[in-house]
Amino acid sequence: MLSISEFSEMCHLSPQALRFYHAEGLLVPAEVDERTGYRSYAFEQVERAMLITLLRDTGMSVKLVRQALDEPDRAAALLVRHGDEVRRQRTAQDEAIQAARAVFDAQPEPRLRRVPAMTVVAKLVHGTPRGRDAREWDEAETLIEATLTELVKTVREGGVTTLGRPWRSLAIETQEQDRRVLDGEGPFWMVKVPVVAPEEALVALPAELLVQEQEAYDELSIFMPGRNTMAKYCTVILRLLNAAPLDGEAFVNLARLRHEVHDDGVLTGAPVERRPQ
Template identity: 80%
Template structure:
């Protein structure tokens, strides 16, 4: 028999690690003195210790290591699954590192720009969760991006020329839909894409798509590197609001915020509207074709 210190030196595992593995049922000592609690190990247990160390060094959880040891026929498959998860985590970390460098390196600030009038095709994105936690937010992001891609595919398939990348806006589309958003019923988002096509071609699009002419406007825009998150969304809104001209004659209409997801981040823009004309602007129906 080997004492815990001898077994520790032989396996390059600290006594603390051996006690932990004992408590977790991964590596139970061959004998435990009932009076003193001293642990003793058999030489044959070195192989078990080696396998545990091998799997733990991959970053596997104790739960997954136990499963691999209990089901040796599935051990290789479990290692493959863990490898895939590690790859996803590394990719996410690489993206986060790039975003952190970009944010701290450039300190994103809002910029003023003029956007000309354009014709857009829009669709409601049904079924997205509100985004009350990170999981819901990610689910909504995936659904919105999928809807935007499907929108582009549909309009291009109908012979309509797409004039730019799609974007998403809040689904504030008239009093009834506005109330559904405010009441938490949804849909909460719309996907839009700028287009160019004759009226007769646009009129032949599926009935669930909406064709609109959006007026020219001044916007405040800000680019946030990396993937879209609730925290970045809120930060972006704060920076747009803080960038509003201090003359008090115009305000940033966050309700009409639009976001364009790009390969390396998200471009968010909100129109500047006159305080004096806000009621007439908000009540004026959008032109359709």
């Protein structure tokens, strides 16, 4: 029999790791002294220790390692599945690293720009959750993007020419919309696309679409690299609020935030308006 220290040296596993594997039922000592609690291992257990080390080195969880050891015929399939998950995580980590570098390299700061007058066609996005956690936020993102794609398609099929990049904004442009958002009923978002078309083409669009004439205005905007998330959304709002002071009569109207989703990030803007006299 081998003491835990001898077995530890032989298998290159620390005594702490051996105690953990014992507690998890992966590698139970051949003998445990009831009086002292000392663990002893048989030489034949070296092979199981080696297999555990091999599997754990792949990043497998204890649960998967146990399955592979208890059902050797499934080990290959479990390794394939685990390999797929590792590659997925690696891809996600690579994307996260690129997003982090982009944010730190860009140091996003608000910029003042002039938005020209334009005609826009809008559509309410029905069915989005409130975005209270990451799952709801991602679900809302998917629904918003699908509605936006459908809007652009419908407008173009109606003989209306789209101009520039579409965007999304909060659905609080009327008292009724505002009430439904505050009550948690929704819809919470609407999507818009700038267009140019004869009046008759705009009138012929489906009734669910809203045609709006937007006057030119000044906008404070900021570009945040990477995937759109709730944390980035809140960070952008904070930076717009903390932007260089405007003159005493001007303020940033965050209720009219708009978001343009680009391949490499999100441009968020809010109108700079004058306080009523």
